[in-house]
Amino acid sequence: MDNRPIGVFDSGLGGLTVIxxxxxxxxxxxxxYFGDTGRVPYGTKGNDTIVKYSEQIVRFLRGFDVKAILIACNTVSSVAFEEVCAQAGVPVFGVVEPAVEAAVRTTRGGEILVLGTSATVRSGAYEQAIHRYLPDAGVRSRACPLFVPLVENGHFAAGDQLAELAAHEYLDSFIGQGVDTVILGCTHYPILRSLIAKIMGGQVELVDSGCEMAVRAAVAMDERGLLTDREEPGRQNFYVSDYSEDFTRLAGVLLEHSLAGYVEKTNIEKY
Known part of the structure; x- marks a missing residue:
């Protein structure tokens, strides 16, 4: 039994799918929850910068005496996972392995498409992990750099023309090419899930990397005796590096409940 909070972080709104x-x-x-809204997106930045940002956030979260840290960011999980683990001092959960295990269970023909940020695709983390389980798998990757800024700016409603144009640009070349499983390799991407599913077709299964991590983390923390014994609903506190009313509004839409009064800006650069 452990009543300390769980820390979750992402470059912006996307990690709210994990929440x-x-x-x-x-x-x-x-x-x-910490969303690095002032420095989003991470996927276009160099590895050293991503590591630096991640280490600052871990120091921030440790100030709350968290009992575990969930990296709700595929870019950080792909590029800086070992650095986060070395610094955290508590169990750390990333998105890559849970998503890969789910994709390997799901695929019928071993043809898997990974959608991710430029940094995630560049790292090769998903391809390497998939081939550990399925050496003969056909793995294709596609960087989708516009998806994160589109989501961060609220372009995810059904019928949004900008989101549709970007999605067709990234996905059309894979239609009818045998892909049966798509890993949504960024926690922003499930927010566009219905659009991606419509383009890829009903026969293609989508794997939500953040959701798979949340399930894995819950099981692992239970096994380690880290879950609370309280029966009342847990409390949530949200921190950002650049506050805007849009974040509160869009987060409320994604979580389906209000965040009013719960979002606080922090100077992450001092950590």
């Missing part, structure tokens, strides 16, 4: 999954799987846990 939503944790609300379902671990409803009694307190959650501390």
């Amino acid at each position: 939503r999954a944790l609300e379902r799987t671990l409803p009694h846990e307190d959650l501390i």
